[in-house]
Amino acid sequence: MVNLESLYQELILDHYKNPLNKGLASNPSASVHHVNPSCGDEVDLNLIVDGELIVSVTWDGVGCSISQASTSVLTDLVQGKSAQEALKIIDAFSEVMSSKGSIGGDPEILGDAVAFSGVSKYPARIKCALLGWMALKDAMLQAKVIR
Numbered sequence: 001m002v003n004l005e006s007l008y009q010e011l012i013l014d015h016y017k018n019p020l021n022k023g024l025a026s027n028p029s030a031s032v033h034h035v036n037p038s039c040g041d042e043v044d045l046n047l048i049v050d051g052e053l054i055v056s057v058t059w060d061g062v063g064c065s066i067s068q069a070s071t072s073v074l075t076d077l078v079q080g081k082s083a084q085e086a087l088k089i090i091d092a093f094s095e096v097m098s099s100k101g102s103i104g105g106d107p108e109i110l111g112d113a114v115a116f117s118g119v120s121k122y123p124a125r126i127k128c129a130l131l132g133w134m135a136l137k138d139a140m141l142q143a144k145v146i147r
């Protein structure tokens with residue numbers, strides 16, 4: 001029998017070991033540095049936009065597998081989307097994270113990020129999962145593509 005939780009764990013580990021979009025692109029529209037002091041996770045994120053379009057989200061970071069893997073998943077998910085679409089994805093993920101395990105998340109919207117739904121049962125790890133997502137929201141605000 002295939003255990004969903006172990007599949008999800010494998011996906012998280014895979015993104016941790018082989019992160020996507022890691023390595024900061026130059027000349028970003030906005031650049032942010034976010035930390036999660038409770039775990040020691042850090043993320044630098046560079047956002048490049050063209051009008052409302054997210055051209056690239058690159059990042060660098062250190063920290064636990066959840067924080068690093070979830071940033072990797074996020075950057076892949078929002079590439080080529082509009083800022084409004086990206087905001088909807090971030091809001092959907094935040095809703096899952098505040099659900100205490102009751103919402104699994106819609107894979108149509110969240111893609112691989114549904115793998116982190118189980119994290120919402122562990123209050124100490126929620127900030128790890130949200131770190132990159134809040135960094136992107138901050139970068140989008142700085143780039144003035146959302147309000």
Ligand code: ZN
Binds near residue numbers: 040063064065
């Ligand atoms: Zn962490």
